[in-house]
Amino acid sequence: MTFLIDEIALATARLAEAGVPSPRTDAEEIAAFVHGVPRGMLHTIKDADFDARFWEGVARREAREPLQHITGRAYFRYLSLEVGPGVFVPRPETEVVAGWAIDRLREMDVTSPVVVDLGTGSGAIALSIAQEVALAQVHAVEIDPVAYGWAKRNILEHGQGRTTLHPEDLTDCLRELNGQVDLVISNPPYIPPGAIPRDPEVRDYDPSRALYGSGEDGLDEVRAVERTARRLLRPGGFAVVEHADQQGNAVYWLFAEENGWRDVRLRQDLTGRDRFVTARLTQD
Numbered sequence: 001m002t003f004l005i006d007e008i009a010l011a012t013a014r015l016a017e018a019g020v021p022s023p024r025t026d027a028e029e030i031a032a033f034v035h036g037v038p039r040g041m042l043h044t045i046k047d048a049d050f051d052a053r054f055w056e057g058v059a060r061r062e063a064r065e066p067l068q069h070i071t072g073r074a075y076f077r078y079l080s081l082e083v084g085p086g087v088f089v090p091r092p093e094t095e096v097v098a099g100w101a102i103d104r105l106r107e108m109d110v111t112s113p114v115v116v117d118l119g120t121g122s123g124a125i126a127l128s129i130a131q132e133v134a135l136a137q138v139h140a141v142e143i144d145p146v147a148y149g150w151a152k153r154n155i156l157e158h159g160q161g162r163t164t165l166h167p168e169d170l171t172d173c174l175r176e177l178n179g180q181v182d183l184v185i186s187n188p189p190y191i192p193p194g195a196i197p198r199d200p201e202v203r204d205y206d207p208s209r210a211l212y213g214s215g216e217d218g219l220d221e222v223r224a225v226e227r228t229a230r231r232l233l234r235p236g237g238f239a240v241v242e243h244a245d246q247q248g249n250a251v252y253w254l255f256a257e258e259n260g261w262r263d264v265r266l267r268q269d270l271t272g273r274d275r276f277v278t279a280r281l282t283q284d
């Protein structure tokens with residue numbers, strides 16, 4: 001496999017020059033995608049079978065198109081999801097947020113817990129819960145029609161027949177479930193409108209509706225999630241909300257100063273940054 005190794009090395013240098021953070025991995029992922037094999041099987045590609053479309057993929061990555069748009073796939077916990085233009089690429093930090101919710105749902109003394117994911121995007125959080133929590137009934141809410149289309153495809157593949165998609169606004173959705181939900185989770189848009197992300201993959205390819213929150217501080221959607229969760233949850237139910245690392249105190253206080261909540265906690269991602277707030281609706 002000397003030929004492919006040499007091509008990958010050349011591509012790695014080009015991607016590094018373009019500022020791609022993980023150039024070797026990305027070059028190998030593109031090679032694996034183009035040749036239709038897992039990355040660990042690249043050694044089986046014969047020189048004669050080298051596919052020149054590798055260099056088309058490398059050129060797109062060099063222009064800082066997200067790797068996931070080039071391969072059409074994003075990995076989230078145990079899922080391989082379809083993604084592309086018009087939908088937010090799920091992030092590793094959200095895996096921790098979803099994991100916290102999954103642990104609580106598994107501990108709950110409820111046979112078939114009812115869960116709501118507000119702003120589902122590709123369906124990453126909702127589908128992980130459906131996959132990892134036996135018998136969970138999951139409702140995924142998404143307002144954007146393009147993102148809705150991606151979620152629909154992923155739900156068909158991974159929804160376990162227990163995931164329902166709703167084309168609704170998270171500020172006023174699912175009134176039929178008022179007071180009946182065991183856990184509400186959300187990774188809403190939260191970047192303040194003036195704070196433009198540095199990475200071109202985010203700035204130029206993630207949809208603005210997924211990134212930028214409304215209001216001066218970008219937290220209007222988080223406020224809406226808090227209100228919707230308070231309406232939907234049964235007493236003792238959990239709310240789980242992701243936020244930017246600098247917004248931890250603001251989101252903590254948003255829940256702590258509302259009377260309905262107890263056990264409000266600010267939690268960290270795997271890099272130790274403040275990443276999500278959890279709270280329980282008061283029991284009475």
Ligand SMILES: C[S@@+](CC[C@H](N)C(=O)[O-])C[C@H]1O[C@@H](n2cnc3c(N)ncnc32)[C@H](O)[C@@H]1O
Pocket residue numbers: 088089090091094118119120121122123124125141142143144147168169170171186187188189209210211221
């Ligand atoms: C940051 S993305 C998160 C997507 C997915 N939950 C994830 O973690 O990968 C936020 C999502 O919320 C959706 N969204 C924004 N405002 C909304 C609203 N008012 N109602 C419902 N969905 C909304 C966006 O279209 C986007 O798909």
